[in-house]
Amino acid sequence: MRTTEYEKLDGLSLAKLAHAGQVGPAELMDCAISLAEDRGQAINALCNQDYDLGRKLAAEAELKGTFGALPFLLKDSGLASTQLASGVGSRVFAGLKAKVDSTLNTRFVADGFLSFARTTVPEFCMAPTTEAVQNGGPTLNPWDRARSSGGSSGGAAAAVALGIVPIAHGSDGGGSIRIPASCCGVFGLKPSRGLVPHGPARGEGWGGLAVDGVLSRTVRDTAAALDGIAGMELGQPYAAPARPKSYLEYIEGKFDRPLRIAKWTQAWNDIDVAPECLEAVAAAERHLTALGHEVTSAPLPPLKYDAFVDAIIDVMATSVTMTVNAYIRQVGAKDLPSLLEPAILDAYRLGEAMHAETYALAINRFHSVARLMETYLVDYDLVLTPTLTKPPVKLGEISMDDDFRSFRKKAGRYTTFLAVINASGQPAASVPLHWSQSNLPIGIQLVGRFGAEATLLRLSAQLEGVAPWRDRRPPAFEKAG
Template sequence: MEAAISVAEQRNPKLNALCCTRFDAAMELARKADLKGRFGALPFLLKDSGLSATFLESTIGSRLFRGMTSAAEATLNTRFMADGFLSFGRTTVPEFCMAPTTEAVVYGGPTRNPWDASRSSGGSSGGAAAAVAAGIVPIAHGSDGGGSIRIPSSCCGVYGLKPSRGLVPYGPARGEGWGGLAVDGVITRTVRDSAAALDGIAGMELGQPYAAPPRPESYLALLDRPFDRPLRIAVWTEAWEDIEIAPECLDAVRKTAGLLAGLGHEVSEAPLPALKYSSFVNAIIDVMSASVTLTVNGYIRQKPVDDLASLLEPAIFDAYQRGKTMSAETYALAINRFHSIARLLETYMLDYDFVLTPTLTQLPAKLGSLTMQDDFKSFRTAAGRYTTFLAIINASGQPAASLPLHQTKAGLPVGVQLIGRFGAEAALLQVSAQLEAAAPWIGRRPTAF
C-alpha cells in the first residue's frame, strides 16, 4: 500500500486519474489486513461509477453528486474485498460515465493518457486504465455500458475484458443499467490477472434479472489449455455507413489476424452483419437520456437544487431534458432495438468462434475533441463514430476484450477487439493468452511522465 500510494502521489498530478482517495485510512486498512482470496491484500481502485462502497465517497463524475456516500456495499464490492482487494481510492470518469473520454469538470481537468499527455485516456473507465498503465495498481475496477472498459484499455495499452451480461453481479440496489447494456469487470496488465479476478467476481446473485451464462470452476485454471481444433475467426475491416477507420487501426487488425493464423486458427475477412447502425445509436441516446433523468430525479427528490443546469455539463443537462419528455413508446422501441441486435449478432456468430475488429475507429482522441459542451444527441453521435464496434456488443450481451497488441511508430497504443459468443469468457481468455504469449506487451512502459 505504501508503494501504491507513493506511485500515485508521484504520477497522478500529471494524469488526474484518481479521486476520492483515502490514503491514511487505506494504510490503516492495510496494516490490519489478512491475506485472503486470490490476491491476498492488494491495493485496488474502484471506478467512480457509483458502485456502492461504504469506505469511499463517489461523485459519478458530476458536481451534482459530489460527496455522495453509501450505507451498504454493492455485491460486487463485497466480492472484491473477499478476494483480497484493498480499495484506497476511486478512478475518474466522464459525467455519469457517458463519454468515450474522461474530461469531467468536477475533477478540475481532464484525465490524461500516460503515453501522450495531449490525448485522452479514454472513457468511461479512463482513470482506471490510466492508473493501471502508469503502474499505480496492477488491476482496477471498470465498467462497460458502451465500450467503457475496452475504449480506455485500447487508449492506454492495457487489457480489458467486458464480461457477458449477467455474469458479474449488478446489485443489490439495481438489477441492470442502461437497459441491460452495462456490466462490470476489471482492467489489468495481463490476461492472467483478468482470469483470476473473474474467478472471484463471476456468478449470479439472489434476485438477479438476467441468468448468468454457464461458467467453468476456474477461468485461470483453463488459461493455458490448448484448443481441440482451430478457431474460426471472422475479421471486420470496414464499418457500417462508411464510418472511416484510421489506417493504424486497420493495420493492427491485419497484424493480429496474421498472429492468429500463425497460431493455427482459421482467419478470414467477413461481411458485416446487416444492421442499421444510426438507428442503433439513436436507441442508445434514448436509453441513456432516460437513465440520466431517472438518476437526477431520484437525487433531487431527496436533495432539491436551485439551479440544476449549473451542476450538470451541457450535454448531460440536455439528456436530462430529453428524458423528461420521452414517451414510453420511444423507450420500449429502443430496448427492442437492443434485443434485435442480440439476435442478429448471435445468429451471425453461429459460423464463427470469434470476431476480430479494431477496438476504436481512430487513434486515442485528442483532449477537447469530444466534449460535453454539445447537445447530447450530437455528442453521442460523434462518440458512436469513434466507438463503432463496441456498444453493439453491450446490446448483444456477448463478451469482448481489447488487447494491447500494437503501437504506432510514435509509441501510441492501438488496441484490437475480440468478440466471443455469449458465455464464452473461458475461450476468450484462452485465445487472449495465446496472443499475449505470441506478442508480449508486458514490457512496455508509458513515456508521458
C-alpha cells in the first residue's frame, strides 16, 4: 500500500482491507512511520518514537478486535504503557516507563491498535497550546505554522490532520481533546465521566475533570473506538453511564423526533467571542435546522465563572504538587527550578502552600456545576456553542513563561465553553464544520446530557453527512508530503 492511498482512508476502511487480507499490518505500519518521519517531524507532533517497536508489533500482529492491526499513537499524558516511555511533556519525567499497562491501553491493544510513538503535549498537559520545552519547540498547526495546534492533545490532533494515523489517543481535563480538534480541523469527543477507565493505578484525574478518548477524521472511527474502550472497570470511583450495544451501529439510525438544541453565542463575563467562531455556530445552526432539528437561542446558566476558574487553578496546582512529590519520594530530590517551566513551578509552590479546605471547596464547586448543567439540559437535548472564543492562537500567545494563575486565567478566556463541561461530567464534541476566510479550521461544540454519547455521535454523523470535512487537507499536508 502506498502512503497516498493509506492517508485517504479512515481507520475502519483500513481495518476492512486488513481483515480481508488485501493489506498486511507491516504495510500499514510502514505507511504510518513514513508519514511520521516526514510530516510528524515537520510540525513536531511526536515524541518517544519507537519505530523498531512499531515494525516488530506489526510483523508479529494477529488481526483482532475492530481495527485489526492499525497504527496508533498514544498521547504523552502518562497513560501507562510498558512499551512506550512517557514524560508528560516535562523534563522531570522524561523517559519514564510504566511497570504495568493501564486498563485503557490494554483495551486499545485488544481492539487492534498498534502504538509506535507518543504525541506531544504541554508540560503536565496543563495548557491549551502544545509548546513544552521538553519537546524542543512548539507543535505547529498544520493549517498555519505560525499558530498553535491546540492543547493538550496538540500532537494527536495534528498527526490525525496530517494523515499519519486516522485515529489517535487523547485526553481532556479542560478541553484538551476539543481544543486541538477545533484548531486542526478533526473530530474530537470528550466522553462522560466514568465511561472510559482510568485504572488500575488511579481512579480519576484532576478531581474528576479529566477523561480519555480519541481524535479522528471521521465520526464513525470515534464511535467504533468508543465501542472498544468504554465500560467500567472493577473498583472505579464513578459509575459508567448506560450505553447502547454499539455506538457504531447507533449512529447509522435516525432520531424519532427533532432534537431541541440550545444555542450559546455569548460567554460568561462578557468575554469576547470572535466573529469567525460565531460564523461557525451560525453555519452549524443552518445545517441542524436543515436536518429538521430545532435550534433556540438560550441564556447561559448562572455560573460564577471567575470562581470556577479559580477552582480549576486550585485543583491543577494540587495535582502538580502531588505528582511531583510522589515521584521525588521514589527517585530522590530534583532541581525543580531548572526542570519545570515557570508556570508549572509556580503551580507546584501554590499546591504546597494550599489549605485542604481550599481544595475541598474547589471540588464542591465542580459538583455544583454538574447539578447546574444537568438541570439546564432538562429543557434541551443538546447545547450548541463555539468550541473556542477565537481562532487558533499564535505561537507564544498563551505562554508558560508566566505565573500559574495569570497563565490559567488567560487560558480560561480562550476555552470558556469547555472546562465547564469537564466539571459537569457530560459528554461534548468538537465538530469541524467551518473554515475561516483565511482557511483556519473553526470548530463548534455540541454538549449532551450525561451519558448521551450516542446522541452526540449520531448528530455529529448527520452533520458530517451534509457538510463532510474528511477530505479537507491542510496546506502543510501537501508541503510536508
